Amino acid sequence: MPDQIIPAILVSAIAFFSVYISIPFLIKVLERKNLTVRDYNKLNGQMVPRPGGPSIIMGIIASELVLYVFFPKVEIIAILATTSIAFLVGVLDDRKTRGGWFKPLGLAVATIPIILLGAYQPTLSFPIIGHATIPLLSIPIIIFIIPITGNTVNSIDVLNGVASGFMVIAGCAITLSLFITQNYEIAIASLPLIFVSLAFYKYHKFPSRIFPGDSGALTLGAMYGVIAIVGHVEIIAAVAILPAVVNSFLFLSSMKRIVEHRQIKNPVTHTEDYKLAATNEKDAPITLVRLIVAKGPMTEKEIGFFIFKLAIFSAFLTIITAFMTVVKI
Amino acid sequence: MKGSQIFLFIFIMWILIIAGCVLLVTISESIKIQGYLTLEPPLFYSSIVKAIIAITFVAIWVYVLSKIKNWIFRRQIKH
Numbered sequence: 001m002p003d004q005i006i007p008a009i010l011v012s013a014i015a016f017f018s019v020y021i022s023i024p025f026l027i028k029v030l031e032r033k034n035l036t037v038r039d040y041n042k043l044n045g046q047m048v049p050r051p052g053g054p055s056i057i058m059g060i061i062a063s064e065l066v067l068y069v070f071f072p073k074v075e076i077i078a079i080l081a082t083t084s085i086a087f088l089v090g091v092l093d094d095r096k097t098r099g100g101w102f103k104p105l106g107l108a109v110a111t112i113p114i115i116l117l118g119a120y121q122p123t124l125s126f127p128i129i130g131h132a133t134i135p136l137l138s139i140p141i142i143i144f145i146i147p148i149t150g151n152t153v154n155s156i157d158v159l160n161g162v163a164s165g166f167m168v169i170a171g172c173a174i175t176l177s178l179f180i181t182q183n184y185e186i187a188i189a190s191l192p193l194i195f196v197s198l199a200f201y202k203y204h205k206f207p208s209r210i211f212p213g214d215s216g217a218l219t220l221g222a223m224y225g226v227i228a229i230v231g232h233v234e235i236i237a238a239v240a241i242l243p244a245v246v247n248s249f250l251f252l253s254s255m256k257r258i259v260e261h262r263q264i265k266n267p268v269t270h271t272e273d274y275k276l277a278a279t280n281e282k283d284a285p286i287t288l289v290r291l292i293v294a295k296g297p298m299t300e301k302e303i304g305f306f307i308f309k310l311a312i313f314s315a316f317l318t319i320i321t322a323f324m325t326v327v328k329i
Numbered sequence: 330m331k332g333s334q335i336f337l338f339i340f341i342m343w344i345l346i347i348a349g350c351v352l353l354v355t356i357s358e359s360i361k362i363q364g365y366l367t368l369e370p371p372l373f374y375s376s377i378v379k380a381i382i383a384i385t386f387v388a389i390w391v392y393v394l395s396k397i398k399n400w401i402f403r404r405q406i407k408h
Contacts, residue, residue, distance in 0.1 A: 126350040126351070126353070126354050127347055127350055127351075128347070128350075128351055129350065129351050129354040129355065130354065131354075132353065132354045132357055132358060132379075134357065134376060134379045134380055134383055135376045136376040136377060136379070136380040137376075137379075137380045137383055235346065235350060238346065239343055239346065242339045242342055242343065243335075243339060245342070246335070246338060246339060246342070249394065249395075249398070250398070253395050253398065286402075288335070291332070291334075291335060291402060292332050292335065294402075295332070306332060310335060310336065310339060313336055313339060314339060314343075317339075317340070317343045321343075321346075321347070324347070
């Protein structure tokens with residue numbers, strides 16, 4: 001354990017500072033190239049640079065490569081490869097909006113390195129009861145996990161700072177769970193997820209100076225998914241992102257199909273003082289934000305903090321689940 | 330508390346995950362299919378049965394969750 005402390009501190013520092021230092025430069029480049037989008041939740045409709053994905057992937061690659069020097073494990077290569085493919089899928093979607101199926105399919109392709117490298121277990125770890133082996137389902141489950149985590153994180157990237165702040169909390173939960181399940185090396189490999197998200201949150205929080213874009217959100221979501229797979233904590237990881245799962249579940253059960261979020265009616269509207277309120281549009285989807293503001297208008301910042309409270313609640317349930325997985329009956 | 334139904338919904342989701350996992354493992358691990366005509370691998374058949382049970386569990390989970398969602402958020406999601 002003591003010989004793992006130095007790599008842990010080193011990769012955390014590299015992940016944090018590479019994003020923290022590179023973002024101001026990226027903002028300037030994006031502004032110069034006029035790669036900005038309107039922030040519709042601001043009264044003056046301020047233009048915000050997008051995407052922040054390149055800085056995020058840079059931080060992940062730099063930190064994971066350094067970690068690979070300390071622990072040359074195939075799981076780290078799987079994290080690097082899958083996350084990089086997810087980033088490329090996001091870049092393509094940032095450049096040109098594609099159909100609702102593009103991202104799930106692209107992220108399914110991103111699972112290929114995990115399968116080819118054999119960086120997964122054919123069993124699933126369940127709380128209380130132990131392991132179960134379903135050989136026919138092990139690969140389909142992997143193919144589903146990355147599209148689910150990637151799109152789930154992308155779907156909550158609707159307000160300033162929410163996606164990155166949410167990933168800090170979910171990342172802490174999964175890392176602690178990996179320590180509880182004594183999977184120390186993968187726990188250290190998941191530290192860059194926390195610190196990259198934390199550094200990005202500094203610029204993404206309300207009022208945002210940069211948006212992650214699909215390239216940023218899919219990268220964070222796919223990294224979360226691949227850590228869940230290679231760390232063998234798939235069920236535990238699902239609990240940590242329950243607020244985002246609720247959002248996707250509400251969306252899909254109201255829309256009854258997979259659809260690109262830019263193609264739907266806005267589930268919230270603005271009051272005169274520019275708070276967010278639930279829309280009265282009958283064919284607008286039901287989302288987490290729409291439910292949060294159902295009882296009355298709230299500011300963007302208040303909604304963001306409410307989502308963080310939900311994430312902390314889920315993180316608490318995640319830790320309990322991790323202990324339940326360790327203790328067998 | 331404002332939005333307390335959302336916390337309740339997340340908690341119920343968690344309970345359903347734990348309960349579903351315990352049931353799934355208990356049922357699927359009890360399935361042992363003996364060799365068929367001595368030619369086919371029994372693991373393959375038991376895996377098919379386990380896969381069907383697991384997929385059925387997920388379908389039931391989604392159905393129950395959507396009913397609970399309608400019950401908890403009946404006021405908010407009424408158009």
